[in-house]
Amino acid sequence: xxxxxxxxxxxxxxxxxxxxxxxxxxxxxxxxxxxxxxxxxxxxxxxxxxxxxxxxxxxxxxxxxxxxxxxxxxxxxxxxxxxxxxxxxxxxxxxxxxxxxxxxxxxxxxxxxxxxxxxxxxxxxxxxxxxxxxxxxxxxxxxxxxxxxxxxxxxxxxxxxxxxxxxxxxxxxxxxxxxxxxxxxxxxxxxxxxxxxxxxxxxxxxxxxxxxxxxxxxxxxxxxxxxxxxxxxxxxxxxxxxxxxxxxxxxxxxxxxxxxxxxxxxxxxxxxxxxxxxxxxxxxxxxxxxxxxxxxxxxxxxxxxxxx
Ligand SMILES: Cc1cc2nc3c(=O)[nH]c(=O)nc-3n(C[C@H](O)[C@H](O)[C@H](O)COP(=O)(O)OP(=O)(O)OC[C@H]3O[C@@H](n4cnc5c(N)ncnc54)[C@H](O)[C@@H]3O)c2cc1C
Numbered sequence: 090x091x092x093x094x095x096x097x098x099x100x101x102x103x104x105x106x107x108x109x110x111x112x113x114x115x116x117x118x119x120x121x122x123x124x125x126x127x128x129x130x131x132x133x134x135x136x137x138x139x140x141x142x143x144x145x146x147x148x149x150x151x152x153x154x155x156x157x158x159x160x161x162x163x164x165x166x167x168x169x170x171x172x173x174x175x176x177x178x179x180x181x182x183x184x185x186x187x188x189x190x191x192x193x194x195x196x197x198x199x200x201x202x203x204x205x206x207x208x209x210x211x212x213x214x215x216x217x218x219x220x221x222x223x224x225x226x227x228x229x230x231x232x233x234x235x236x237x238x239x240x241x242x243x244x245x246x247x248x249x250x251x252x253x254x255x256x257x258x259x260x261x262x263x264x265x266x267x268x269x270x271x272x273x274x275x276x277x278x279x280x281x282x283x284x285x286x287x288x289x290x291x292x293x294x295x296x297x298x299x300x301x302x303x304x305x306x307x308x309x310x311x312x313x314x315x316x317x318x319x320x321x322x323x324x325x326x327x328x329x330x331x332x333x334x335x336x337x338x339x340x341x342x343x344x345x346x347x348x349x350x351x352x353x354x355x356x357x358x359x360x361x362x363x364x365x366x367x368x369x370x371x372x373x374x375x376x377x378x379x380x381x382x383x384x385x386x387x388x389x390x391x392x393x394x395x396x397x
Contacts, residue, residue, distance in 0.1 A: 106295040108148025111157035141207035149396035176206030193270030194223040199279030200286040206260040221246035223265040230259040294359035303328035332356035345372040
């Protein structure tokens with residue numbers, strides 16, 4: 090494959106700045122590049138991993154012993170209120186481009202890092218919105234490397250999940266149905282969300298966003314539900330924010346080597362220097378253990394682990 094690189098550090102391709110090398114690394118700039126790379130890996134029986142902008146990943150210090158395909162197809166087209174975009178485009182570009190045209194539907198995602206494909210796979214959400222809300226259809230590559238088209242229902246979106254995540258299918262492009270709205274209002278909402286993120290999140294340090302999913306209220310013991318009743322959020326269903334649980338467990342600023350629970354946003358782990366993935370996994374285990382002991386809650390990870 091022309092453009093194939095070897096022994097590429099994955100730390101430089103993740104927002105956490107953590108991770109060893111990929112044995113093979115290929116930046117796929119077109120949809121046909123993506124398909125070719127995956128089909129080649131399958132043919133050679135080479136393990137492969139699809140990388141977006143690495144904003145939701147913890148890569149092991151050993152790296153990935155196979156082919157990493159960085160999804161960089163990024164064409165988009167807007168016609169009337171329909172958006173067609175390739176999976177490798179930054180979600181922030183779409184928020185900007187649709188806002189500029191007075192199209193409503195993506196403003197909740199102001200400041201959301203990552204690619205469109207990464208957001209669709211994990212049904213990324215914030216400020217009451219979720220990626221699934223605007224999806225009309227998705228073009229993907231299934232396990233047999235066939236190109237398939239799915240409507241929104243077939244994508245089986247749920248909280249931070251989708252059929253793509255469950256089955257390991259690769260998103261190639263997406264069509265979204267947006268609504269004509271008030272341009273100034275849409276842009277103001279997106280800007281406001283960006284500002285709130287800057288205020289609430291430790292963006293001054295490398296991080297991977299929220300480490301844990303918020304806790305489904307129904308899964309918490311009755312006693313714990315009472316303790317957190319003031320902070321319950323309905324986004325997208327009744328949850329106890331993981332940040333509130335970690336803070337209440339007294340774990341703010343808990344540190345393992347150069348990895349630390351953020352004081353500003355306790356569901357973030359910040360990288361204080363050259364941190365090894367092991368420091369992060371040990372910190373995650375400790376947080377889970379303490380939270381389980383104190384509140385009877387089993388925290389579930391939102392980040393994706395690679396190469397462990
Ligand atoms: C500061 C910060 C704030 C964040 N805030 C939020 C938030 O508010 N809400 C939220 O939901 N998330 C948030 N995140 C997490 C992250 O931004 C999202 O999950 C994002 O959608 C991931 O996209 P990515 O391109 O970076 O994916 P990556 O991190 O590169 O990959 C994540 C997973 O998606 C898979 N993947 C990537 N592209 C494709 C594709 N085309 N097809 C199939 N699978 C693919 C990868 O294999 C991997 O398993 C935040 C992260 C950071 C660093």
